[in-house]
Amino acid sequence: MSDASKGLSLYNTLTRTKDDFVPIDPLNVRMYVCGPTVYDFAHIGNARPAIVFDVLFRLLRQLYGESHVTYVRNITDVDDKINARALRDFGGEIAGGKLSLNDAIRLVTEKTADQYHKDVAALGCLEPTFEPRATEFVAPRADGKADMLSLIGQLIERGHAYQAEGEVLFDTASMPDYGELSKRNLDEQQAGARIAVDAHKKNSGDFVLWKLSSPEEPGWESPWGRGRPGWHIECSAMSAAYLGEVFDIHGGGLDLIFPHHENEIAQSRCAHGTKVMANVWMHNGFLQVEGQKMSKSLGNFYSIHELLETETFGGRKWPGEVLRLAMLMTHYRQPIDFTKAKLEEAERTLQRWADLRRDASNLNWRAVANRMVDPLPSTGLIAALSDDLNLAAAISELHRLSKKAEEGDEEAAFQLLSGWSLLGFTLEGVVARADVAAVIEATEGANIQALITERLTLIAAKNWAEADRIRDELLAQGVQLKDGKDPATGERVTTWEVKR
Numbered sequence: 013m014s015d016a017s018k019g020l021s022l023y024n025t026l027t028r029t030k031d032d033f034v035p036i037d038p039l040n041v042r043m044y045v046c047g048p049t050v051y052d053f054a055h056i057g058n059a060r061p062a063i064v065f066d067v068l069f070r071l072l073r074q075l076y077g078e079s080h081v082t083y084v085r086n087i088t089d090v091d092d093k094i095n096a097r098a099l100r101d102f103g104g105e106i107a108g109g110k111l112s113l114n115d116a117i118r119l120v121t122e123k124t125a126d127q128y129h130k131d132v133a134a135l136g137c138l139e140p141t142f143e144p145r146a147t148e149f150v151a152p153r154a155d156g157k158a159d160m161l162s163l164i165g166q167l168i169e170r171g172h173a174y175q176a177e178g179e180v181l182f183d184t185a186s187m188p189d190y191g192e193l194s195k196r197n198l199d200e201q202q203a204g205a206r207i208a209v210d211a212h213k214k215n216s217g218d219f220v221l222w223k224l225s226s227p228e229e230p231g232w233e234s235p236w237g238r239g240r241p242g243w244h245i246e247c248s249a250m251s252a253a254y255l256g257e258v259f260d261i262h263g264g265g266l267d268l269i270f271p272h273h274e275n276e277i278a279q280s281r282c283a284h285g286t287k288v289m290a291n292v293w294m295h296n297g298f299l300q301v302e303g304q305k306m307s308k309s310l311g312n313f314y315s316i317h318e319l320l321e322t323e324t325f326g327g328r329k330w331p332g333e334v335l336r337l338a339m340l341m342t343h344y345r346q347p348i349d350f351t352k353a354k355l356e357e358a359e360r361t362l363q364r365w366a367d368l369r370r371d372a373s374n375l376n377w378r379a380v381a382n383r384m385v386d387p388l389p390s391t392g393l394i395a396a397l398s399d400d401l402n403l404a405a406a407i408s409e410l411h412r413l414s415k416k417a418e419e420g421d422e423e424a425a426f427q428l429l430s431g432w433s434l435l436g437f438t439l440e441g442v443v444a445r446a447d448v449a450a451v452i453e454a455t456e457g458a459n460i461q462a463l464i465t466e467r468l469t470l471i472a473a474k475n476w477a478e479a480d481r482i483r484d485e486l487l488a489q490g491v492q493l494k495d496g497k498d499p500a501t502g503e504r505v506t507t508w509e510v511k512r
């Protein structure tokens with residue numbers, strides 16, 4: 013095992029094997045994950061890659077250091093589905109001349125991207141290092157970062173793309189190992205093609221890099237006419253812009269293997285003349301709901317937002333951490349059946365953990381929490397996650413640690429707290445709101461009392477600035493101080509309460 017591998021192994025769709033992960037540069041481990049197309053609220057299936065690759069991001073940061081991991085997740089904000097949505101939602105305004113299609117599109121993409129950010133934050137996902145928007149990478153950029161038009165130009169120049177009937181198409185026959193990811197070969201595709209080969213395509217698998225736009229459609233000037241990019245070229249440009257021509261990990265859901273990732277590979281490798289685009293290709297399994305494929309027509313289609321904020325699934329709202337843990341209870345490569353029973357099981361686990369975290373009878377949680385400036389998850393947890401994100405083993409390890417913590421083992425409690433944090437659980441969302449004061453009292457009470465005493469000393473010394481700083485700091489944590497006088501002694505006293 014090489015030093016840089018840190019014991020991490022990952023299943024690679026490209027090789028169909030679980031391999032030791034060795035980053036190209038351990039000081040900058042680079043991962044790209046295809047993000048949402050922002051025309052509609054993200055559904056619970058879309059939450060799966062967000063959560064799975066968030067766990068991998070956190071693990072990589074743990075192994076290589078926080079500042080040594082670059083995670084890029086894009087926003088696809090140019091797509092014909094977005095145009096259709098803008099016309100549907102703002103058709104009247106557009107027809108009445110109040111709004112241009114472009115402005116309507118921006119309203120749709122901004123609202124949807126905002127909601128996506130709120131959704132994934134509620135699911136405990138960290139922000140990626142960079143979140144490029146496709147529209148900002150179509151035309152050549154002032155900062156010289158990779159862009160779609162230049163990539164398409166390079167593909168034409170190198171004989172991998174051609175123009176036909178208002179489109180620029182990738183010539184799949186120009187790449188001998190086209191199909192390496194999905195293991196489809198071109199002959200099979202040609203012979204098996206159910207759809208007749210479009211007359212203007214040289215090969216049935218050739219795909220669009222650029223297509224012309226009508227005057228009202230969004231478009232960019234290009235050497236091939238005013239038009240817009242195909243979907244696949246977006247990710248080739250944005251990944252190269254932030255991660256370079258060859259990087260470590262590329263992820264997304266299983267459905268993206270073909271054609272999206274296959275075509276990203278074809279474009280990037282042929283434009284840059286490289287042997288690989290990314291070394292490791294990772295794909296999460298699909299999510300279905302109560303045993304059925306999620307679909308709007310079956311009425312079992314749930315957005316993340318609905319699950320968090322409404323009572324449409326199982327007759328109640330579900331906290332983000334419950335959704336997160338439920339998702340992590342199944343191996344990321346397996347299909348997942350999203351059921352009410354699974355959510356309840358996740359909630360029971362989180363409740364047990366939250367109760368333990370609240371219970372100060374056996375453990376000095378304050379002392380444990382104070383060590384969190386330098387968290388250290390258990391080696392068992394790291395080993396489990398390092399085995400291709402074996403979350404079942406990781407969760408068993410947390411159960412083992414919680415038993416020991418219950419018995420008063422402070423070291424186990426510290427590793428447990430570090431482990432929860434590594435997996436993105438704060439346990440705050442799980443505690444019923446009415447209990448918030450009790451939790452703060454149990455875990456923070458002694459500390460708050462000490463700060464109050466310190467503040468009273470500062471006030472006595474007329475150090476108002478420092479005294480106010482303590483008051484404001486506590487307020488930021490939701491703890492409000494109330495100054496008064498002891499009626500018996502006339503002495504200044506301070507009480508505190510949790511603000512709701």
Ligand code: AMP
Nearest residue numbers: 048049057058060061264265297298299
């Ligand atoms: P889309 O916006 O459809 O391109 O999907 C965004 C991400 O969610 C992609 O990585 C998809 O592979 C993934 N995804 C979509 N539907 C599901 C599902 N039902 N289960 C798991 N992942 C999904």
Ligand code: ZN
Nearest residue numbers: 046247272276
């Ligand atoms: Zn992509």
